[in-house]
Amino acid sequence: MGKKKKEEKKEKSKKKEHAAIGPADVSSAIVQAARSIRTVLSRNLLSSGLYAGQDGVMLALAEAGGMTAGALAARLGVKAPTMTRTIGRLEAQGFVERRPDTTDGRLTVVDLTSAGRASLETIARACDLSERQALEGLSEKEVRTLLKLLRSVDGNLRGVIVQDGDKTVAEEF
DSSP: OHHHHHHHHHHHHHHHHTSOOOTTHHHHHHHHHHHHHHHHHHHHHGGGTOOTTHHHHHHHHHHHOSEEHHHHHHHHTOOHHHHHHHHHHHHHTTSEEEEEOSSOTTOEEEEEOHHHHHTHHHHHHHHHHHHHHHTTTOOHHHHHHHHHHHHHHHHHHHTOOOOTTOOOHHHHO
């Protein structure tokens, strides 16, 4: 009887592999995976006092040095008001500081404080742990393939430009 159950499981597995992909299956899976890793990252960042999203700002500042809020928003692909709120929270937590730009006094530059720089190792460990948890059970080749495919999907979506006369689905209703 044990052998029969194994055969039934194999058959069910094959059926799942060949099932038709529905209209929103891929996007739903990507969105759900993104939510899940963000939740895990938030949990892994708790000890640092940071929340998911703030780590990206901190890592960008560590890599590039002081940046304007607009440059940070563009680099991370978020809107300026979102970045302004994030910077305000990070400043209140003591991780970043704002100062006038040395070359253009009209601009304000955001940079890491010593507390911000000290938290970078914790951020790196939290990101590493989250990634290891997300990729558990995948081979190195599968991870490389996944990364390549996700970059292709992202590139496709970043390249979508509505041409004159083209309408989005929402505009058609």
